[in-house]
Amino acid sequence: xxxxxxxxxxxxxxxxxxxxxxxxxxxxxxxxxxxxxxxxxxxxxxxxxxxxxxxxxxxxxxxxxxxxxxxxxxxxxxxxxxxxxxxxxxxxxxxxxxxxxxxxxxxxxxxxxxxxxxxxxxxxxxxxxxxxxxxxxxxxxxxxxxxxxxxxxxxxxxxxxxxxxxxxxxxxxxxxxxxxxxxxxxxxxxxxxxxxxxxxxxxxxxxxxxxxxxxxxxxxxxxxxxxxxxxxxxxxxxxxxxxxxxxxxxxxxxxxxxxxxxxxxxxxxxxxxxxxxxxxxxxxxxxxxxxx
Amino acid sequence: xxxxxxxxxxxxxxxxxxxxxxxxxxxxxxxxxxxxxxxxxxxxxxxxxxxxxxxxxxxxxxxxxxxxxxxxxxxxxxxxxxxxxxxxxxxxxxxxxxxxxxxxxxxxxxxxxxxxxxxxxxxxxxxxxxxxxxxxxxxxxxxxxxxxxxxxxxxxxxxxxxxxxxxxxxxxxxxxxxxxxxxxxxxxxxxxxxxxxxxxxxxxxxxxxxxxxxxxxxxxxxxxxxxxxxxxxxxxxxxxxxxxxxxxxxxxxxxxxxxxxxxxxxxxxxxxxxxxxxxxxxxxxxxxxxxx
Numbered sequence: 186x187x188x189x190x191x192x193x194x195x196x197x198x199x200x201x202x203x204x205x206x207x208x209x210x211x212x213x214x215x216x217x218x219x220x221x222x223x224x225x226x227x228x229x230x231x232x233x234x235x236x237x238x239x240x241x242x243x244x245x246x247x248x249x250x251x252x253x254x255x256x257x258x259x260x261x262x263x264x265x266x267x268x269x270x271x272x273x274x275x276x277x278x279x280x281x282x283x284x285x286x287x288x289x290x291x292x293x294x295x296x297x298x299x300x301x302x303x304x305x306x307x308x309x310x311x312x313x314x315x316x317x318x319x320x321x322x323x324x325x326x327x328x329x330x331x332x333x334x335x336x337x338x339x340x341x342x343x344x345x346x347x348x349x350x351x352x353x354x355x356x357x358x359x360x361x362x363x364x365x366x367x368x369x370x371x372x373x374x375x376x377x378x379x380x381x382x383x384x385x386x387x388x389x390x391x392x393x394x395x396x397x398x399x400x401x402x403x404x405x406x407x408x409x410x411x412x413x414x415x416x417x418x419x420x421x422x423x424x425x426x427x428x429x430x431x432x433x434x435x436x437x438x439x440x441x442x443x444x445x446x447x448x449x450x451x452x453x454x455x456x457x458x459x460x461x462x463x464x465x466x467x468x469x470x471x472x473x474x475x476x477x
Numbered sequence: 478x479x480x481x482x483x484x485x486x487x488x489x490x491x492x493x494x495x496x497x498x499x500x501x502x503x504x505x506x507x508x509x510x511x512x513x514x515x516x517x518x519x520x521x522x523x524x525x526x527x528x529x530x531x532x533x534x535x536x537x538x539x540x541x542x543x544x545x546x547x548x549x550x551x552x553x554x555x556x557x558x559x560x561x562x563x564x565x566x567x568x569x570x571x572x573x574x575x576x577x578x579x580x581x582x583x584x585x586x587x588x589x590x591x592x593x594x595x596x597x598x599x600x601x602x603x604x605x606x607x608x609x610x611x612x613x614x615x616x617x618x619x620x621x622x623x624x625x626x627x628x629x630x631x632x633x634x635x636x637x638x639x640x641x642x643x644x645x646x647x648x649x650x651x652x653x654x655x656x657x658x659x660x661x662x663x664x665x666x667x668x669x670x671x672x673x674x675x676x677x678x679x680x681x682x683x684x685x686x687x688x689x690x691x692x693x694x695x696x697x698x699x700x701x702x703x704x705x706x707x708x709x710x711x712x713x714x715x716x717x718x719x720x721x722x723x724x725x726x727x728x729x730x731x732x733x734x735x736x737x738x739x740x741x742x743x744x745x746x747x748x749x750x751x752x753x754x755x756x757x758x759x760x761x762x763x764x765x766x767x768x769x
Binding site: 210211212213215216217220263267270271272273286290291292293295296298299300302303304306307308309310311315316317319320321323324326327328330331332333336337339340341343344 | 502503504505507508509512555559562563564565578582583584585587588590591592594595596598599600601602603607608609611612613615616618619620622623624625628629631632633635636
């Protein structure tokens with residue numbers, strides 16, 4: 186089986202899980218429609234894929250990751266809905282379709298985001314795991330998504346956009362929280378689900394950390410050199426917006442070198458695992474070699 | 478000790494707990510400021526008071542309810558921040574101070590709400606309880622606050638405001654989810670924290686249900702007959718806004734009768750408990766006799 190087959194299989198698994206979990210909950214029709222609209226909007230489903238990749242690495246069934254995968258994508262989706270709001274990025278389109286508040290209305294979009302976030306935590310309580318493992322997964326999910334993780338990173342990113350003197354250290358800290366924290370969580374939760382050793386859990390977190398930074402550097406590089414039609418936004422938009430990026434701070438060549446370093450560190454973390462993990466290497470190469 | 482002393486003691490306990498829990502978490506200063514601004518805005522702290530009243534009823538320390546009380550008030554506060562947004566109720570003032578988005582900005586208010594909601598779930602994982610009890614409390618908290626509870630009720634309330642044919646059944650269903658669900662949760666979580674029997678837990682939930690409806694009917698009655706200065710909003714504002722209320726559907730006398738029925742049912746639930754619960758009767762009378 187090749188990488189695309191794996192990704193498609195994992196994509197189908199998480200999409201089915203989300204649909205079942207939303208369908209099994211009683212809620213107003215308009216709220217369900219708004220939540221489903223954004224959940225069904227597609228995307229790469231990278232976070233759930235990482236959970237599934239860890240489970241397959243340890244020979245476990247995908248079913249075991251059902252709630253973690255679905256709740257991860259629900260929280261990622263809520264963050265996109267809120268980010269698109271007029272008061273935030275004010276985007277009319279997401280993945281070629283009207284954003285949630287354009288398709289419904291702003292109030293509905295705010296509430297759909299709130300419901301996705303709240304329901305994500307509830308869904309985790311249904312996991313077929315020991316109560317101790319459930320509590321631990323909810324704890325690290327809350328840390329990754331909340332004030333010290335994604336939301337905090339998003340706020341610092343907003344503040345940084347107004348400044349012209351953002352350092353490499355600050356840029357890294359913003360990305361580590363805004364996008365990196367949920368990626369690291371995906372791998373750590375996968376490790377808990379798979380019953381991996383403490384050492385493997387640590388290596389998987391390290392892998393996630395380097396993967397996250399590589400992901401962001403690649404994003405920034407694509408904005409400079411990518412093909413406009415493929416990435417679906419105007420190339421050079423970061424420069425136009427005077428956004429601080431890796432190429433801006435390091436130059437394009439410097440950014441490519443930094444990317445190589447992160448990829449090597451990620452590979453080293455994989456090689457330190459007690460089991461071979463070709464699927465995780467595939468995910469790494471997917472993230473780095475993607476052209477959008 | 479009288480009712481006001483109890484309420485003040487519980488208010489101080491939850492305010493201290495929230496401050497400690499927010500202070501112990503690393504996050505951007507502006508995010509902390511925005512979260513603390515609304516958490517410190519005061520209010521009656523009725524939900525935490527219900528948790529503490531149950532604990533004292535069973536002779537337990539307030540300390541045991543620390544995380545449940547704080548997370549309840551954090552979720553209540555996030556819902557107020559998001560409700561006040563321009564796209565929702567568009568309020569400039571809350572408890573005599575600028576609303577969160579007026580004091581900071583809309584984006585910060587959205588993120589402060591998101592962070593309060595996320596951190597509330599994380600805080601519950603720190604409770605000094607068995608993992609099984611923690612998972613159960615998180616499960617019922619998610620049900621009460623999410624798509625099938627508060628958020629769903631809020632969305633249906635928005636839709637109902639545009640209609641002139643809302644039935645008593647619909648009105649009840651909206652209130653049961655929008656405000657009732659968190660009140661019932663406060664009582665049920667209190668029961669779990671106190672190690673109450675299954676029967677007592679059921680009676681406490683029933684008490685919460687009737688207390689919640691009584692609370693709402695009293696709110697609606699106060700809008701008709703209350704003293705403008707005491708309740709701090711224009712009396713008769715519901716009628717001006719053509720809002721469906723208990724007095725509108727039942728007449729003022731009918732609403733008062735319905736209130737009496739709920740109070741009696743709430744008292745009956747208390748009397749069915751295996752222990753005397755004067756503090757819960759005090760809370761009931763506080764809710765019904767309040768003039769704002």
